[in-house]
Structure formats: structure tokens, C-alpha cells
Amino acid sequence: MLRTAVDILRALARAAARRLWPAKCVLCGQSAVQLHEARGRSGPARACAETLDLCAGCVGDLPLNDRVCEHCAEPLPIDCVQPALCSGCLTQPPVFDACVAPFRYAFPVDRMIHGLKYRGELTYGRVLGELLARHLVSRGTRPDVVIPVPLGTARYRERGFNQARELALPVCKALGLSLRSDLVVRLRETKEQATLDRSERLKNMTNAFALAAPLNARHVAIIDDVVTTGSTTNELAKVLRAAGAEWIEVWCIARADRNK
Ligand SMILES: [Zn+2]
Numbered sequence: 001m002l003r004t005a006v007d008i009l010r011a012l013a014r015a016a017a018r019r020l021w022p023a024k025c026v027l028c029g030q031s032a033v034q035l036h037e038a039r040g041r042s043g044p045a046r047a048c049a050e051t052l053d054l055c056a057g058c059v060g061d062l063p064l065n066d067r068v069c070e071h072c073a074e075p076l077p078i079d080c081v082q083p084a085l086c087s088g089c090l091t092q093p094p095v096f097d098a099c100v101a102p103f104r105y106a107f108p109v110d111r112m113i114h115g116l117k118y119r120g121e122l123t124y125g126r127v128l129g130e131l132l133a134r135h136l137v138s139r140g141t142r143p144d145v146v147i148p149v150p151l152g153t154a155r156y157r158e159r160g161f162n163q164a165r166e167l168a169l170p171v172c173k174a175l176g177l178s179l180r181s182d183l184v185v186r187l188r189e190t191k192e193q194a195t196l197d198r199s200e201r202l203k204n205m206t207n208a209f210a211l212a213a214p215l216n217a218r219h220v221a222i223i224d225d226v227v228t229t230g231s232t233t234n235e236l237a238k239v240l241r242a243a244g245a246e247w248i249e250v251w252c253i254a255r256a257d258r259n260k
């Protein structure tokens, strides 16, 4: 009963705050869309934020990744018959079992990820994480733990935050999942993957991660911002598989075409 009263008071406070300070789109400053469909839902979706801090126009501009490889979520040609596998998965399937990537790495998602990573605009991390949470709700997947791809110590000190963890926070909050940043460490500093070609990316990430604590989980989700060749998440998946993970999903905001 007390819990219900507190929830009602919180909802009233949120409604008053929305009237006094209407949410603005983080991309263009227009009024943000009210996501009425989130209200009144039961289950995990109930915890998703009611506003997204994006306007209807910018939501409409989001580059949906809706024609994808069923294993790694790489964008496929528009005329491709679904379901289908990409050429990479046909010749050398990744270690992870599935990949969720709601968007292609294109405007305005690329701009938001860039702002988060390189300018420390954490608001973009929250909004992108909430978009990912909404996408995941419809899949109904419930991993035992969610692991953000760790940064090396030097890069973490330089950046002051881990962008993968910033994305994981709203996801785990909305879906009620266990976020574990302590289970895996990056053993050495690796070069920025964006600066390397495909073979250099594979070499750069080999043996980059190690387990730092017992996994004790069969179903694991790895969170990263962008997946391009999949070499980072694949190396991390190898470590988790060796530690006993039976089903490993990769959750990312955007999937880039590995051939571009
Ligand atoms: Zn906008």
C-alpha cells in the first residue's frame, strides 16, 4: 500500500515537472514526443521512460536496421530475401549467438554516438540506451548478466567514463537486469578500432580481454556502442564461452556494414 502511494506521488511529481519543464529534443531542441504507449503497460516495459527527449521528426530520421543478417545483424541489401545470413556468417560465424542492433550507423545515430564517446555528452548515452531498451522489450530476452565492453585503464582515465556502461545503465534499469562491469577486464590498451581496416581490427583485439571474477551465468549479454566487424565483441565472447556461457548475445545501438 505504502509502495503504491509513493509510486503515485512520484508519478504526480513527474507530471508536474513535465508541465513546468517540457522535455526537449536533444538533437534539435523541438518539443520531445510523449510516449503514451509506455504508460499502463505491465512487465518490463513499465520502467521505460515516458519521454525520449527526441522530437517526432528526429525519431522519424532514425536509421532503422530492419533488413539484417539473422546471426550478426549486419545490414543486408534491400532486395535480400529474409531470413538470411551475411557472407561473413556463412564462411566464419562469430562466437556470439545473436546480435541485436536496432539502427544502422548513420545520421543521426552516428552523431549521437560520436558526441557520447568523444565529447562526453552523456545525455546521448541515456537517450540511445532508452531506445535500445524499448527495442529489447519487444524481444523478451532475459540474460542473467549484462556486461559492457570494458575500456583499458588508460583510456578510461582519459575519457572519465565507459560509453558502453552509459548505454547499459538505462537498459538494465528499464528491463530490471543485472549490470556487471566487474566481470571482465581489458588486458592491454588497444588502438581505436575505427582507425583500422578489417585484418588490423582482428589482430588488434586478439587476447584483449580476461575474466576478472567467476561468471556464474549461462545467458549473457554484451553491450557495445557500435559493432562493425564484430572483432571486439567476438574476442569478449570467446572469454565468456570459455567461462561457461551457453548463450551469448551482443546488444549494440548500431551495426555498421563491415565492408564500408
Ligand atoms: Zn528533434
Ligand SMILES: [Zn+2]
Residues within 6 Å of the ligand: 069, 070, 071, 072, 073, 074, 085, 086, 087, 088, 089, 090
Ligand atoms: Zn552475419
